Amino acid sequence: MQLKPLLKGRxxxxxxxxxxxxxxxxxxxxxxxxxxxxxxxxxxxxxxxRDLVLVPSGRIAMGHTAMNGRRFQLGPLxxxxxxxxxxxxxxxxxxxxxxxxxxxxxxxxxxxxxxxxALLAHPRLALFFASAIAIDYQDTVDIxxxxxxxxxxxxxxxDLYHSxxxxxxxxxxxxxxxxxxxxxxxxxxxxxxxxxxIDKGLVERGEDGLRIRDLAGLKAFLEQP
Numbered sequence: 001m002q003l004k005p006l007l008k009g010r011x012x013x014x015x016x017x018x019x020x021x022x023x024x025x026x027x028x029x030x031x032x033x034x035x036x037x038x039x040x041x042x043x044x045x046x047x048x049x050r051d052l053v054l055v056p057s058g059r060i061a062m063g064h065t066a067m068n069g070r071r072f073q074l075g076p077l078x079x080x081x082x083x084x085x086x087x088x089x090x091x092x093x094x095x096x097x098x099x100x101x102x103x104x105x106x107x108x109x110x111x112x113x114x115x116x117x118a119l120l121a122h123p124r125l126a127l128f129f130a131s132a133i134a135i136d137y138q139d140t141v142d143i144x145x146x147x148x149x150x151x152x153x154x155x156x157x158x159d160l161y162h163s164x165x166x167x168x169x170x171x172x173x174x175x176x177x178x179x180x181x182x183x184x185x186x187x188x189x190x191x192x193x194x195x196x197x198i199d200k201g202l203v204e205r206g207e208d209g210l211r212i213r214d215l216a217g218l219k220a221f222l223e224q225p
Contacts, residue, residue, distance in 0.1 A: 001132035003054065003081040011131050022128055025118050026083075030054070032109040042084060042099040042107060049095055052085035052110040059102040061173075063181065073181040074143070075170030076102055086133060089115065143170075147184050152193035155183050156210070157218055160203060164212055172209060179209075 003026060005016040015022070031051075036042065042053050045064060060082075062074040074097070084099055089112055119126045146155055162168040173179050180190035194210065197203045202221055204213040212218055 001083050001086050001129070001136050003083050006128075006131055006135065009131050009135055011127065015128055015131065018124060018128070021122070022125060025122055025125055026054070026110065026115075029110045029114040029118055030108045031111045031114070034107050034109065036101040036105045036107060038101055038103050040101050042101065042105075043095045043097070045095055045098045047095045049085050049088045049112070051112045052083055052089055052115065053099075054108040054110055055079040055082045055084065055105060056108070057081075058105040060105070061100050061102050062097045062170075063100075064097050070184075071181045072184050073173070073178055074140075075182050076173065077170050079105075083110075086129060090129075090133075152183050152185050152189060153196045154222065156190075156193055157197060157202065157221055159183075160210060160212055161218055161222060164215070 003023065005019045006012050042055070042060065043049065056079070058079050059076055060079060061076045063071055064074075065071045085095070087093075088095055119129070146158060150158070159168065159172070163171065173182065177187045180187045183190060183193075185193075194203070197210075198205070200217070200221070202212070202214050202218045203210050205211075
């Protein structure tokens, strides 16, 4: 979740007015500042978490590895006061994702015990967490349902279109095998899906990776039944 005024949801006006209180309470629970190297983990899949981590700025990547060895990458995220471990804080479950620094980061560790006491002392803060988690949950479910229910070529086109619209919560990787993992498939299947979109004249390869060649055609491709 993001430690920022919520820009959508039922309680949006309330959180914009109460944001200073929320930040003040969260900052009072910070017990350590750390510098992470590129490639270092903020959190590991399967780890039992005691604390939360706040990333003021910088780029991280999130992924999950199944027992059969297959890996799903949710994608890189450019952090802007991003808080990690909040779901595990409430559920007590083990961490579900590897969260890796894509560049050197300064992060803050938030003591879970202190945060628990702060939530009891400031019940409005618990409502903020509930609102922010609910928004993140639905955004994440949108990504997963698209991945499961549509072909790889559709998901690649969908991802490019929403990156163009600047409303994509995550970005892409520079390496092909990581992009394949981001769409829950193998490098070979990913390349075949990309070729399909190129052959249709919808996308093309640029210096920074795939880019839209025919925006109207891509939009029509996404809207077809």
